[in-house]
Amino acid sequence: MDDLFKxxxxxxxxxxxxxxxxxxxxxxxxxxxxxxxxxxLKNNIRKYWWDSMVLLHDNIxxxxxxxxxxxxxxxxxxxxxxxxxxxxxxxxxxKRYRADVLVEEYLEKIEQKITKEVQKASKRFGDDFxxxxxxxxxxxxxxxxxxxxxxxxxxxxxxxxNDLKDLKQIILDCEIADPVSGSREWTDxxxxxxxxxxxxxxxxxxANSIYLRPETAQGIxxxxxxxxxxxxxxxxxxxxxxxxxxxxxxxARQFIFRMREFEQMEMQFFVKPGEDMKWFExxxxxxxxxxxxxxxxxxxxxxxxxxxxxxxxxxxTDIEFQFPIGFKEVEGIHSRTxxxxxxxxxxxxxxxxxxxxxxxxxxxxxxxxxxxxxxRTFLLILSNAYSEEKAPNAEGKLEDRxxxxxxxxxxxxxxxxxxxVKKDGLPDKAMEILxxxxxxxxxxxxxxxxxxxxxxxxxxxxxxxxxxxxxxxMKDNTVTVRERDSMKQDRVVISELYNFFSGKLSMRKLxxxx
Ligand code: GAP
Numbered sequence: 001m002d003d004l005f006k007x008x009x010x011x012x013x014x015x016x017x018x019x020x021x022x023x024x025x026x027x028x029x030x031x032x033x034x035x036x037x038x039x040x041l042k043n044n045i046r047k048y049w050w051d052s053m054v055l056l057h058d059n060i061x062x063x064x065x066x067x068x069x070x071x072x073x074x075x076x077x078x079x080x081x082x083x084x085x086x087x088x089x090x091x092x093x094x095k096r097y098r099a100d101v102l103v104e105e106y107l108e109k110i111e112q113k114i115t116k117e118v119q120k121a122s123k124r125f126g127d128d129f130x131x132x133x134x135x136x137x138x139x140x141x142x143x144x145x146x147x148x149x150x151x152x153x154x155x156x157x158x159x160x161x162n163d164l165k166d167l168k169q170i171i172l173d174c175e176i177a178d179p180v181s182g183s184r185e186w187t188d189x190x191x192x193x194x195x196x197x198x199x200x201x202x203x204x205x206x207a208n209s210i211y212l213r214p215e216t217a218q219g220i221x222x223x224x225x226x227x228x229x230x231x232x233x234x235x236x237x238x239x240x241x242x243x244x245x246x247x248x249x250x251x252a253r254q255f256i257f258r259m260r261e262f263e264q265m266e267m268q269f270f271v272k273p274g275e276d277m278k279w280f281e282x283x284x285x286x287x288x289x290x291x292x293x294x295x296x297x298x299x300x301x302x303x304x305x306x307x308x309x310x311x312x313x314x315x316x317t318d319i320e321f322q323f324p325i326g327f328k329e330v331e332g333i334h335s336r337t338x339x340x341x342x343x344x345x346x347x348x349x350x351x352x353x354x355x356x357x358x359x360x361x362x363x364x365x366x367x368x369x370x371x372x373x374x375x376r377t378f379l380l381i382l383s384n385a386y387s388e389e390k391a392p393n394a395e396g397k398l399e400d401r402x403x404x405x406x407x408x409x410x411x412x413x414x415x416x417x418x419x420x421v422k423k424d425g426l427p428d429k430a431m432e433i434l435x436x437x438x439x440x441x442x443x444x445x446x447x448x449x450x451x452x453x454x455x456x457x458x459x460x461x462x463x464x465x466x467x468x469x470x471x472x473x474m475k476d477n478t479v480t481v482r483e484r485d486s487m488k489q490d491r492v493v494i495s496e497l498y499n500f501f502s503g504k505l506s507m508r509k510l511x512x513x514x
Pocket of ligand 1: 214215216217247249256257258259260262263264266329330331332369371372373374375376
């Protein structure tokens with residue numbers, strides 16, 4: 001595992017963001033709990049997503065459907081038959097992998113080799129460098145590109161035809177080794193359904209068997225008409241929902257990137273048939289902007305077009321972020337056609353159609369879905385925020401500073417309030433300021449240790465502003481406000497503090513970039 005990734009995991013635990021679940025019982029694989037700072041950050045991300053969907057679009061409304069649903073829903077949606085991953089075991093390490101991920105990672109390595117060649121040449125030739133010509137003529141780049149294209153073509157064909165034998169053969173032919181043991185002794189590839197099954201009520205027979213939902217989307221589809229009719233919604237319109245989803249993941253070794261219990265933030269956008277591709281492009285762009293508002297370095301974000309479409313989609317793109325473990329999916333944008341509504345119409349025997357007043361016809365709408373993992377977005381923000389730097393201490397000497405540069409509107413604690421010393425009425429004055437500001441901002445009071453140490457503690461959890469109350473305060477009602485990233489200090493009148501912070505800490509700043 002990447003060094004930075006290990007540091008992130010340790011930091012998240014030490015500072016109350018994320019704990020392994022059931023830790024005193026040695027943990028539960030791929031299940032995590034969010035601590036006091038974690039839950040604040042998670043709530044803020046959820047609110048930012050929710051408001052950017054529901055608040056800022058008058059044709060998107062919310063829903064909170066139950067986790068338990070009628071088992072026929074998962075038959076209709078195709079999850080009972082098709083929601084499975086190809087798994088493979090290494091005979092030496094006994095570790096289990098997703099066969100498709102092993103091949104994808106191999107392809108990514110070839111791509112990295114090509115990128116390195118291009119970067120080297122670009123440095124060598126400087127301004128005269130013609131990348132297109134280089135890619136078309138350099139023998140090493142050409143050989144690697146050919147190899148990648150051939151494997152990729154075969155890989156897609158094997159997935160599409162569900163040819164598990166060939167999928168294994170690709171792993172053998174590419175000499176892909178187990179990253180743990182280095183061994184190339186693999187079992188056959190098998191299919192594994194990812195849904196968790198449980199029982200409803202006290203009678204243990206098959207009829208009462210239900211599933212923990214593997215996506216929140218189906219709760220939206222089965223409520224499509226309820227929402228449309230009760231809200232008199234006209235196409236195009238969207239239904240947004242956040243909530244827990246459950247998958248019995250085969251490979252779950254990447255902290256909160258791949259969990260067995262996680263949270264999704266999904267929006268299904270219902271459109272007139274034939275307008276689906278237009279809206280697919282629209283939501284692709286819109287969602288990328290949302291990510292860019294959180295990650296200003298645009299090189300860390302990219303689209304990834306799906307090689308193999310899910311059983312319900314006619315187009316799909318992921319938005320990937322450059323995590324410390326490489327570029328990985330944070331959000332999926334799918335064009336789901338009328339697959340889900342049509343299937344539910346067949347399985348339930350109930351009409352799920354929309355009456356179009358303009359064309360005076362009834363039809364099943366098409367759907368564009370935006371589906372983002374809340375936990376993955378949390379990891380994106382943490383990874384992007386984590387920064388180790390040097391900063392001057394009180395004596396002006398440089399020392400290490402670890403700071404989480406979380407977008408201020410999302411930070412768990414917005415303002416920390418410190419009395420310079422624990423006497424002369426400064427703590428009382430600090431408490432007075434706290435009790436006023438806490439109506440509007442999440443504030444924290446701290447009077448222990450030197451101011452420098454208190455700053456470091458707040459930097460480590462990403463608090464954007466610290467206020468210090470000193471002896472001057474008692475004379476002129478001003479305080480020192482220190483900003484996290486620049487460490488710049490301003491003197492602000494107490495009665496002006498709300499105005500000073502409100503613009504800087506509000507989500508409006510993020511919304512304006514959407
Ligand atoms: N309704 C469509 C759907 O569920 P998906 O690509 O399987 O599509 C959507 O999942 C998002 O949910 C992913 O982009 C990812 O952010 C998140 N996600 C999926 N599986 C996850 C897991 N095991 N742990 C954490 N997040 C996960």
